Amino acid sequence: MRIGADLMHLAELDRLLTRTWFRAYAYAESELATASGFGPERRQEFLTGRFAGKEAVAKAIGTGFGRGVTPRQIAIERAGSGESRVVLTDAAAARAAALGVVAVQLSITHKADLVLAVALAIPSSA
Template identity: 80%
Template sequence: MRIGADLLYVGELDRLLARPWFRAYVYAESELATTAGFGPDRCREFLAGRFAAKEAVAKAIGTGFAGGVTPRQIAVERADSGAALVMLTGAAAVRAAALGVVDVQVSITHKADLVLAVALAVLTRRRA
């Protein structure tokens, strides 16, 4: 098992979220579509949480955003149960497969102006 975590202030991304190129680079279409019916405050909180989750997952798979792994390749969807569901594509999926990752779980929590995300990458085999 591998772990990653990220903590940020919700407002840290305000200037970047105002830029369409940033949203397109960081968020999957499905994540942006989810925010379509949100008011500004809920949208800001949701996207900050997703950003923290992407950072936590990138740490859990051992790359950060390097080696071709980009934030958009880590999508955090919502399962029918309401739980966060991580979907990897591109270089993020390749890196995870090379590590033997069979599942990635993430938890996102908000308190006041803080958001915390923790990710666990579950491996098929023990690493030496």
């Protein structure tokens, strides 16, 4: 198993989130659609949490945002149970497959002005 974690301040992305290019680079359409239904404070919390989650997943698959892996290739959706569901595409999916990763578990938590995300990449041999 491989683990990745990321910690962010809620306001850390505020300036970037106002830029259309950053939203397109960092978030899947499904994530942006969900965020658009929230008020400003919840949207900030949601998008910062998703970005921290993407960072944690990228670390768990051993790339960070490099080697062709971009944040948008790591989508964090909500499963019917309410838990986070990680969907990898393109270079992120290829990297995970090369490592034998069959699933990625993710937990995101918010407290005061902090967001913490922890990802666990689970190999087929686990």
